Amino acid sequence: MKPMAQYFTAAIAMMIAISTAHAGSPQPCEVVYGLVRDAYGFPYAADVEIALHHGAVECDRHRVTGIMPGGSNFRLQLEMDSGGTPYAPYAVQLGDAITVSVTAGGTVQPLVSGGSLSAGPSGATLRLDLVTGRDADGDGLSDAWEEQLIAQSGGRLTTIEEVLPDADFDNDGLTNLEEFHAGTFAFLATDLLQVDQLTAVAGNRLKLSFLTSSQISYRLVATENLQAPSWHPLAFAVDTTGPLQYQEMVGDGSYQTLYIDQDESTRFIRIATQQP
Amino acid sequence: MKYHSDSLRVKRSVVVLTALLLLAVGRSSSAQPWTNAAGHAVEAEVVSLKGDLVDFERPDGSTFQLRLGSLAPDDRETIRRAWSGLEVPRGLRTDFRQFRRLLQRLTQLHSMERLTDAQLAAQRQRAVKAFKLCCSSEQLDEEATARLLLVSGALY
Structure with a gap:
């Protein structure tokens, strides 16, 4: 080998070595998923996109098509990098600041909360529930939702500051914030998440029915006592003879009937819906 | 066998919004708000009118009875007109x-x-x-x- 060629070979080898020392490598990605709702608390079902950004770089984007397992309607991935020079422009490293955008009707929407997160660790799963809209009084309820309650309050409420998340405007036992998350109307006392019927039926089962909200995911949990409750999933069937399974059901705005084992009648049972 | 159907409650926990089947009483519930002659609201649904007696049912299924004459004139008339001789079978x-x-x-x-x-x-x-x-x-x-x-x- 000629001296000049030897020089170049050595230089290239050194560059590769340096590059290898500072380049990041792919790591297990972080999964970010959750439920994005509009300002009135209704989960988006279509025509909405959620994206994660690292600076000006878009890391991932999801187009909402409906409710998915876990009561979510979006799922995104952050490609994680081990450190040094990222192996790809969209790869991020532990602790990087990530911003979240929600685009509806071609317009990026303001978010009540959840507009940013810190990347990592790799392999992690992060639930991130989002609500579009403005929240001028910073109480976690969108202005639009609060104004709707004011409009229905018959003059009892006049400003959004008077609409408190922990208050129960319609006196139905659910706070305003709980109604927001349940997709029920906080100004209608008859509109709430509630077991309307619980009866014993054939097949050693109990039948319970309740009014669902569209696109809201429900599951059953139970505990032995309420002094030191330990809630755990409860299997249910959707008919009298079907298998009892640990599952979720997605509401469609109508009454739904679920069946549980009659032996569960000695326990406390909840209908649960995911919320932030 | 022990049932908790008369005390369904909805509560919020850290991650779940729930409907509880509890043995609690005094649950606030309402439907059509009716007003008595003294101006107090009665939150329940009418299920029958027999003579001068109105049967109401709360959302939890419990019932109570009021005399038609004890209600505010407007409500009295509304109930009389709609419910006369009518009853929702149990x-x-x-x-x-x-x-x-x-x-x-x-x-x-x-x-x-x-x-x-x-x-x-x-x-x-x-x-x-x-x-x-x-x-x-x-x-x-x-x-x-x-x-x-x-x-x-x-x-x-």
Whole structure:
């Protein structure tokens, strides 16, 4: 080998070595998923996109098509990098600041909360529930939702500051914030998440029915006592003879009937819906 | 066997919003708010009017009775006009309550433009059909069924 060629070979080898020392490598990605709702608390079902950004770089984007397992309607991935020079422009490293955008009707929407997160660790799963809209009084309820309650309050409420998340405007036992998350109307006392019927039926089962909200995911949990409750999933069937399974059901705005084992009648049972 | 059906409650925990089946009492519940002559609101649904006695039912299924004359004049007249000689059979009360709740939800969603006219009509029609089946299985005659549909608001 000629001296000049030897020089170049050595230089290239050194560059590769340096590059290898500072380049990041792919790591297990972080999964970010959750439920994005509009300002009135209704989960988006279509025509909405959620994206994660690292600076000006878009890391991932999801187009909402409906409710998915876990009561979510979006799922995104952050490609994680081990450190040094990222192996790809969209790869991020532990602790990087990530911003979240929600685009509806071609317009990026303001978010009540959840507009940013810190990347990592790799392999992690992060639930991130989002609500579009403005929240001028910073109480976690969108202005639009609060104004709707004011409009229905018959003059009892006049400003959004008077609409408190922990208050129960319609006196139905659910706070305003709980109604927001349940997709029920906080100004209608008859509109709430509630077991309307619980009866014993054939097949050693109990039948319970309740009014669902569209696109809201429900599951059953139970505990032995309420002094030191330990809630755990409860299997249910959707008919009298079907298998009892640990599952979720997605509401469609109508009454739904679920069946549980009659032996569960000695326990406390909840209908649960995911919320932030 | 122990049941907790009379005390269903909805509570929030850290990650879940829940309906609890508890043995608690004094649950606040309401439906149509009626007002008595003293101006106090009574939150319950009418299920029958027999003579001067109005039977009300709370959403948890408990019932109570008031004299028609103890209600405010407007409510008295409304109930007299709609409910005279009418009663929701005991076996139909849960279905009737659920039917009214569903109609209220649909009406509200429509007023918020979450449901189109066509969607409202279709869903209301489906609900009416289901309720009529319940009435039929309770052997309710056509006139009583029609009157229940009227007082439920299904025909508005």
